[in-house]
Amino acid sequence: MTAFLAVDWGTSSLRGAWLAADGAVLEERAFPRGILSVPAGGFPAVFEECFGDWMQRPGALCLISGMAGSKQGWAEAAYCACPAGFADVAGACRWIVPGRVAIVPGLSCEREDTPDVMRGEEAQVFGALDLLGLQDGVLVLPGTHSKWVRVTAGRVETFATVMTGEFYALLRQHSILARTLPAAEGGLDGEAFDAGVALSLRSASLMQTAFSVRSLALFERRSGDWLASYLSGLVVGEELRSQQLAKVKQVIVIGSDALTERYARALATQGVRALRAGSAATWRGLWKIAATLPR
Amino acid sequence: MTAFLAVDWGTSSLRGAWLAADGAVLEERAFPRGILSVPAGGFPAVFEECFGDWMQRPGALCLISGMAGSKQGWAEAAYCACPAGFADVAGACRWIVPGRVAIVPGLSCEREDTPDVMRGEEAQVFGALDLLGLQDGVLVLPGTHSKWVRVTAGRVETFATVMTGEFYALLRQHSILARTLPAAEGGLDGEAFDAGVALSLRSASLMQTAFSVRSLALFERRSGDWLASYLSGLVVGEELRSQQLAKVKQVIVIGSDALTERYARALATQGVRALRAGSAATWRGLWKIAATLPR
Structure with a gap:
């Protein structure tokens, strides 16, 4: 060739x-x-x-x-x-x-x-x-529909689609939570993101944890960009929980810098190492x- | 008085x-x-x-x-x-x-x-x-924002909001799944509903199970009203899983006939009895x- x-x-x-x-x-x-x-x-x-x-x-x-x-x-x-x-x-x-x-x-x-x-x-x-230079691994391609891929000996064994980005956008733009969130996406508030990840990881469903965005605003404990980063953490944490990573030591994260940064951060809270790959992949x-x- | x-x-x-x-x-x-x-x-x-x-x-x-x-x-x-x-x-x-x-x-x-x-x-x-005639119990009020309530000696000890109806509407109307679902809500397909409940109960997140509505349509295995009832089952099953009902024998379901019927059906698959109460409550x-x- x-x-x-x-x-x-x-x-x-x-x-x-x-x-x-x-x-x-x-x-x-x-x-x-x-x-x-x-x-x-x-x-x-x-x-x-x-x-x-x-x-x-x-x-x-x-x-x-x-x-x-x-x-x-x-x-x-x-x-x-x-x-x-x-x-x-x-x-x-x-x-x-x-x-x-x-x-x-x-x-x-x-x-x-x-x-x-x-x-x-x-x-x-x-x-x-x-x-x-790997033949085996767990990979994630974060996005509107994230893909979690398990590879053994160079072959994709199985994979799963998680509608993370779409759920975030639906909640951000079309749900009752939209009223308490700023219209424009601000920078990432790391502490808020981590709080969302942690809550999702110890909970059972985003359908329940998501309401906390509203109740925290209602009691004026949190607002604005903090809540947007927190919601981002909730959906990313929910995604990690859905993949049962208890025995996984490292995950290959393929995507843009902004997204892989968030996933690496969330994975780190679980003691999982992120190997990053960009668009060259x-x-x-x-x-x-x-x-x-x-x- | x-x-x-x-x-x-x-x-x-x-x-x-x-x-x-x-x-x-x-x-x-x-x-x-x-x-x-x-x-x-x-x-x-x-x-x-x-x-x-x-x-x-x-x-x-x-x-x-x-x-x-x-x-x-x-x-x-x-x-x-x-x-x-x-x-x-x-x-x-x-x-x-x-x-x-x-x-x-x-x-x-x-x-x-x-x-x-x-x-x-x-x-x-x-x-x-x-x-x-009860002083204790677990109650659910299904709806846009379902409430799960734990009552002891006539007092509400704690409760949780689950955004079931809102998630259903968001997915039904605003997500990629809307393209494969009929515009109008049809009657309940019991088998489809049960299949959705069962999948959610043995899964970890609606963010993953929801994508099956699209993939089942893509492969032309299911369509139309079947998929709408299946999605309804997915969200109700997700709600039940989020409430950890392992030790619960009966749940008081308060709401309209159509909704309480679906919840009673889903609870029955878990061996949980539903006591119903309507608007007179x-x-x-x-x-x-x-x-x-x-x-």
């Missing part, structure tokens, strides 16, 4: 990177062209517009991960069932332009007679493990998949 | 009942005049308009429970701290027209260094216990408080 374009095409954004043969990132681009902004049949034109020049380069190969492979995307790439490693994912890629452009499938797993799914995170997981994961791609 | 008007003045509705000296309900009225619809200073006029004729009767006494006693209501009646029985509440009533019209205070308690509050439910609790509770009122 001499020339490689890695693309992360999500719901609200489109990002791409041009990689050297050894996986080094040479150039990066980002566009506000998530799949929700692309009209039916419009994917080839947007792709050409954003990456056409790179694809002119000799021997260029492109792998695309993310929601572009969903029913609402460019072309559906059926989920690859767990356990699955990067070679399994490579074998299940869907070619758009044979030998040139392919879409990476997401992963699915079964838990409690219920399916779970991810799209895009699988590339980040394989990339983070490669960057860290996506490019490295796609490069790993591409390297084993049958062409 | 010869003539008594019991009023439940909540956020969105205003209800009143005229009771005989022995507590029997003789007449009932309901108005869409919750405190949110009353302009500042408008409470006396609305009260006169709705109940003026009843208050003309000889010796008429009126007790009002609910949000009319909040900061945003007619006059603030400070919370009565737990443990508290109906006599404590009677002693803390706030007179609006001395000897004629008084507002019943809500209750407050402390749990995990955090206050919790109720307004209006205290009258229902005392009334239900009186109607059932409010009138009976206010009558009990009135009977001990210092006039």
Whole structure:
């Protein structure tokens, strides 16, 4: 493989990177062209517009991960069932332009007679493990729908989706708690965040702990940014409790600096070490998949 | 006490009942005049308009429970701290027209260094216990903010607010799950409800189980009304799990027929008996408080 374009095409954004043969990132681009902004049949034109020049380069190969492979995307790439490693994912890629452009499938797993799914995170997981030189581990990709992933011998055994970011936004914007919280998101109040994490970890349900945001305001014991950071702690603590980390010593946290900072802080209160990986994990994961791609 | 008007003045509705000296309900009225619809200073006029004729009767006494006693209501009646029985509440009533019209205070308690509050439910609790001839018990008042109440020797020892109805509405209307649920609420699918209750009871967090509504739809295993009933089961099951009912044999459920039916069904799966009480509990509770009122 001499020339490689890695693309992360999500719901609200489109990002791409041009990689050297050894996986080094040479150039990066980002566009506000998530799949929700692309009209039916419009994917080839947007792709050409954003990456056409790179694809002119000799021997260029492109792998695309993310929601572009969903029913609402460019072309559906059926989920690859767990356990699955990067070679399994490579074998299940869907070619758009044979030998040139392919879409990476997401992963699915079964838990409690219920399916779970991810799209895009699988590339980040394989990339983070490669960057860290690990074959096993517990990983979390925090976000609107956080993914908790268990990897053994390089293969994703199982994973779980936790709607942490969405619950936070619902409570922050649409619930009765919104009345007592500042409209704009302020900086993190560490003590407030820790108090929220601690309460959730020793409680049984966010449906009960969340009301404390209101009652603390009602009795004028707390207000404003303190309560917003506290609510953030409540949902992150709830997420950690849901994952039963009693025997886990370290967690690989993949995400933006602001989010991984909060998770590292919350994990530390449980004596769990956080290894961090940033956006480079996506490019490295796609490069790993591409390297084993049958062409 | 010869003539008594019991009023439940909540956020969105205003209800009143005229009771005989022995507590029997003789007449009932309901108005869409919750405190949110009353302009500042408008409470006396609305009260006169709705109940003026009843208050003309000889010796008429009126007790009002609910949000009319909040900061945003007619006059603030400070919370009565737990443990508290109906006599404590009677002693803390706030007179609006001395000897004629008084507002019943809500209750407050402390749990995990955090206050919790109720307004209006205290009258229902005392009334239900009186109607059932009980002095001890665990009670639940299901709703937007469910209240779980522990009573010993006729006094509320402690209670907890669980935001069950609000979480259901947030997920139903504002979350990603709304896309896979029918716009209108259908009838209860018992099997779906039970499946949701069971999953929540053996899980750790609604933030994780809720995503199954989406994944089951994504794989076209379930759809429509089944999923709506399943989500209802998930939140009710989460509420039961949060209350650690392992040693509880029976729970007094106070509310509308539709809601108490769901809770009785969910409790039965845990081998817990449900004793039901309806809206008459409010009138009976206010009558009990009135009977001990210092006039």
